[in-house]
Amino acid sequence: MSTAALAPLALATALLTGCASSGMGGGDIVQAGKPMQPVLISWKSDDGAIDGSMTATLPDGVFQGRFMEITRQTVSDGLAPMWAPWPMGWNDWPDEVWAGGPVWQSESTSTQYSGKVVANLTDAGNRQMRCRIQLITPDMGMKGGGSGQCKVAQGHSFTVNF
Numbered sequence: 001m002s003t004a005a006l007a008p009l010a011l012a013t014a015l016l017t018g019c020a021s022s023g024m025g026g027g028d029i030v031q032a033g034k035p036m037q038p039v040l041i042s043w044k045s046d047d048g049a050i051d052g053s054m055t056a057t058l059p060d061g062v063f064q065g066r067f068m069e070i071t072r073q074t075v076s077d078g079l080a081p082m083w084a085p086w087p088m089g090w091n092d093w094p095d096e097v098w099a100g101g102p103v104w105q106s107e108s109t110s111t112q113y114s115g116k117v118v119a120n121l122t123d124a125g126n127r128q129m130r131c132r133i134q135l136i137t138p139d140m141g142m143k144g145g146g147s148g149q150c151k152v153a154q155g156h157s158f159t160v161n162f
Helices: 003-019 076-083 138-144
Strands: 021-029 037-045 051-058 061-070 116-122 128-135 146-152 157-161
Touching (some): 021 138, 037 138, 037 157, 051 116, 051 128, 061 076, 128 138
Antiparallel strands (some): 021 157, 051 061, 061 116, 146 157
């Protein structure tokens, strides 16, 4: 193969390799009358930190699942797995509306850019945990950093930072 023929292949390989990313963050579980307990969260993405896998290590279990940044390319049907078993759009989280508005209740592609990430994780005992993260630099995805909150079903919630 000629050098000219290899150039597009080299460029494509560099672009694909450059999109893979990972990172870590964490927080502390604070409960009245108990010592703080650390939480470690790691994530990995093959698409530039917009969608990928997340692992949260808590003192009482390891939760794994998917995270997704809500972007203008997000199709509402693509978010469906993020809501289960919670109410659609997590509209039971009362302090603000995140993604449960009418735009996410149709079978369309949204053009709204929010800089918000949702994650739905499960542990070996099938306990559920959900997280919502506000990105600091939304166009960089998770690798741009952010902060948010995670909640274990019928359990505690805690703040996380990346």
